Amino acid sequence: MKIIPLQEGNYFVDKNRAFIPLTSAINEQGLKLAVQPFLVITDTDYILIETGSGHENLGRPIIKDLLVKEGITPEHITKVFLTHFHKDHIDGLGIIKEGKYQINFPNAQVFGQKREYEYALLQTQSTSYNFQKLMPLQDLSNMVWLNEDSGNLTPEISYQVMGGHSPYLQVFWIKDDTETYFFGSDNLPQESYWQHSIAYKSDYDGKKARDLRTHWKQQAQEENWKILLYHDMEKTMI
Numbered sequence: 001m002k003i004i005p006l007q008e009g010n011y012f013v014d015k016n017r018a019f020i021p022l023t024s025a026i027n028e029q030g031l032k033l034a035v036q037p038f039l040v041i042t043d044t045d046y047i048l049i050e051t052g053s054g055h056e057n058l059g060r061p062i063i064k065d066l067l068v069k070e071g072i073t074p075e076h077i078t079k080v081f082l083t084h085f086h087k088d089h090i091d092g093l094g095i096i097k098e099g100k101y102q103i104n105f106p107n108a109q110v111f112g113q114k115r116e117y118e119y120a121l122l123q124t125q126s127t128s129y130n131f132q133k134l135m136p137l138q139d140l141s142n143m144v145w146l147n148e149d150s151g152n153l154t155p156e157i158s159y160q161v162m163g164g165h166s167p168y169l170q171v172f173w174i175k176d177d178t179e180t181y182f183f184g185s186d187n188l189p190q191e192s193y194w195q196h197s198i199a200y201k202s203d204y205d206g207k208k209a210r211d212l213r214t215h216w217k218q219q220a221q222e223e224n225w226k227i228l229l230y231h232d233m234e235k236t237m238i
Helices: 064-070 087-093 114-121 131-139 206-223
Strands: 003-004 009-013 020-023 031-035 038-041 046-049 080-081 095-096 102-104 109-113 143-146 150-152 156-163 169-175 178-182 226-227
Touching: 003 064, 087 131, 095 131, 114 131, 114 143, 178 206
Parallel strands: 046 080, 080 109, 109 143, 178 226
Antiparallel strands: 003 038, 009 020, 009 031, 038 046, 095 102, 150 156, 156 169, 169 178
16 A cells, blocks of 8 residues: 655635635635645555646646646546545545536545535535535535444545534545555645644534544544544644
């Protein structure tokens, strides 16, 4: 098994939750973060965990170029795992072409938590969602809707619904014979979240997210997990 971080880039996030490439907003004061999906290669699958922000380079989705750099085409991807439906996690899944949604990974099954999606559809005033790309997912033939609180998606990857940053956010464990990798998504997006016991107001349930991090930190130390970081500007893994 191989895990490859796909480092899309660093962004400044403005008050309207627009993700502005940091090179264009270097002097702005406020939230700055990375966006980096992960490619997991097993004996049977090419798996994406999250799909990035949907930014493009010369009209081509950045996520596609990142895969090509690894010698992989978008058609190679067999599974996509989503933790929740905020735009910086799902907008790389597809593009809008001639007014229609077109998935970037035509041969992939896309796994999302049904309850989280139903919640997202109701957040019509929230700038955390891109409804132009959110709405079409309900009619996407590639979607596999998860309804259980936990389970196995492949022999190597399990999930559990945890909530915290969003009400039904799900996290993933990736295991092989020697290692355990953990992806906590926006409940644990940066290394600094280990260092400060803070309940963030930007989370749906900040106290729950904080308590989950405390529990995971102890478990990670005891079981020697490696942590995959989606939004850390310095590291992809600790």
